[in-house]
Amino acid sequence: MTATRELVGAAERTPGPGWSDLPGDLLESVLGRLPLTDRLRFPAVCTGWRSAAAVSAALVQAVGVQSPWLMLPFNPTAHGQMQHASVSTCSEARFLSLDDGRTYGIPQPAPAVSDRLCIGSSPDGWLVTADAASELHLLNPLTRVQVQLPPPTTLPFVHARHAADGRVVSYSIQCCFDDDGNGGDGDAAVVVPSESFALDRLRFELYEKAILVSAPRKRQTGSWDGYAVMLICQPLSRLAIARAGDSRWTLLDTPSRRWVDAVRASSAVGAGGRQLVYALDSAGRVEAWDVDATTPTREAVAPACCCCSGRACSMSGACGRYLVELSPGRLLQVHRLREAAHARYRCEPRPERVEYTTVDAELFEWTDDGRWNPLDGKNAGVLSGHALFLGKNASLCVPVDGCRPELKGNCVYFTDDGPWSHDRCREVAPDVGVLELADGTYRPPRGAARDLLWKWPPPVWVFPSCADD
Template sequence: MAAFKVDWSELPKELLGSILQRLPIVDNIRFGAVCTSWNSVSSDKSYRPLAPQLPWMMLPYKVGQEGKETRKFLNLAHKKIYQMKLPKEIRHSRCVGSSFGWLVILDAFCCVLLMNPFSGAIIHLPPTETLPDVLGVHVSESSGEIDHYMIRRYGPNRECSISPGRLRVGLMSKAIVTADPLVDSNYMVIAIGFSGLVFCKAGADSWTQLDRTMISSKGSCEDILYFNGLLYVLNAYGDIMVWDLNELPLNKAKEVDPPFGATSLTRPQPYGNWFIWKRYLAESSGDLLQVLLWFRERDGKRNVYTSASCGIYRLDLSTKTWIEVESLGDSVLFLGRNSAISLSTRNFPECRENSIYFAEHFWKGWLEDDPNVDQQNLGFFSLEERRFVKYYYYALKRIKPPLIWVVPNFM
């Protein structure tokens, strides 16, 4: 009896697409490398993954490698690091946000753009010189490249010249995208900058500023979140202002009631000299959450495993109160200075449920420029055990760019 042979390259496109939609991201990459016909299916944007993807962590470059076009990514599921070649715009860049698999990048010349690190797609955003307090740009006659910017700082009459490299550090601290640009053409990009909050709509040729007076009177911007069509802005005191993105121009805001400062905070046990190091906004299972990262001194030292804790509070809109959250159930949060992602461990059993995975570097000492720092412990906080647990060790002295959670998106 003759053996039955199958030409896998000739399988129907619809069947291959159905298989592709159910694969994890690493197998998705391998899928496209099988043959030409399989690669054409993997490149078809109509076959988007059916299930959510576990975020990867983009690791910082080593000192002296800022000009390279490669970045390393930690695959949390396999606890394996992959090195990927990215578009040339990644060289000497700074990432200030991650949404829907897109990075918000300030490139070598401090131009703002969206980059998909998995597909290599680039979307250029309005010029930096259209941002508030950026007065102009000077282009070198010899190279044709941006040489410096003129900006206004610390008052109406304080103008100064600044290089793209220096401006890149302080221009934006965080940026979010309200929707996947390839799915929704009405997306917006919103950023916290040295001028307060700024935003641009898809296709706009300039940036627009929100009411800086209203923001500054409530303290500095600590975090921002797009949730149910609303922009939530968290200040350093834990209070939240909200804008309706459907009401343009965005010149009216209201304060979320009640002010978070009126909430009686439960300090971590055992009691001690605790202070709030960082606040985050997040959404989980339809609830608006505020996450507090606590630290304290112990024996004159600060260490994440003996001197750190977390508190989570949920906004109850019916009673207008902040309620402390004792458990996230089977949910898991991925938090960082540039992203907030909520997933269910029913889809990702390799993650610890009822936990918060941080894209923060927790070092042995406390100061980032401490010459004795020789390891970076990445940790998650278990709400059940009320303690931090190391989930990965990354040997790198002095992390300068932030760690970034990014959801794999090949579209």
């Protein structure tokens, strides 16, 4: 018995292999199979795991689109969210994970994330943000990498006023268009007097939506290459594009169209591997833009969608349109219907204080017979295994499978993007939630109700990724 106890004691005193001793290739293999939130925790275990995470960062690629996060508004009353008592600036972004209903705070690079407006996001994990000076940046909020985009003054209708020391102190927008509505070259040009805006105000008036056509790729020199961004911008909802290496935005020649949404096509659609972008105008027409060409070209895809219900037409002021690609070349147009949140009250508040809420969505699929055919959302159909994520920053169809029990098929996940989100986004509660098409119910995302009491920055859907190409 004494000998047995001695052997057991010796075994307990002899250090054996532990979790920190696992081979690096095994750790990398495990890391690639973990959910995103666990990948974030992985480097904190020990130095060995931190090293494995750093080595495998470039190899960890998401399979399809990650389960989306909701980027939450800034809470000025929360402990630690203000750097200074008198200045509401915060360097930490907060995200609600739909996987587990938990909130995660992630430090971000300057400028402060609480001063940024997000106008675009992509399934690659990148955001397009506009800071307090209305400058645009590509940002991966998980890896904290950011890339500066060309300044707004490189758009032909945006001008800056400088102080004596060279600082930009305000912007102005001048609108010039042809009164024949056809973008002709005649002498019918009409110039609207310019309007001046404060530095942070320009972003509300100028930027409608940004579409990341291709994600940045890191070069051996450490710089970022290969990216392209399409911008829907005011006045007149024009299209502009900027690619890696560009010092200015290139305005695309569409003076007589009003573009409301765009989505990059699946790679299988582009002939010869060329990247296409589908763009939707306010009449429901769709065109495919070849943005890989030196001078981007376009081709008509679908005519106007004139099949809105009478209810949608009567609500045209509060009806938003979106374009989604269900599968390569298969397009879905979504009409989002809103009504005044206070409509049930006898005494309406002042018009400038009216809030809107989503009440329904109408779906139209572009079919081979050359028509937009309405779909009955109550019977699921094409969306039975998919969820739509729509808003100011993204239009994306996400498959729902057994690995994502938190996502429901035949649902539309919305964030706010009405005109009031520009003018009064710091005052009006955001219209953010999940619309179940089967029964028309609309609710806030699980775990987000309290955070949506705050209003700035406007919440947006994010598709997180730890991998930088």
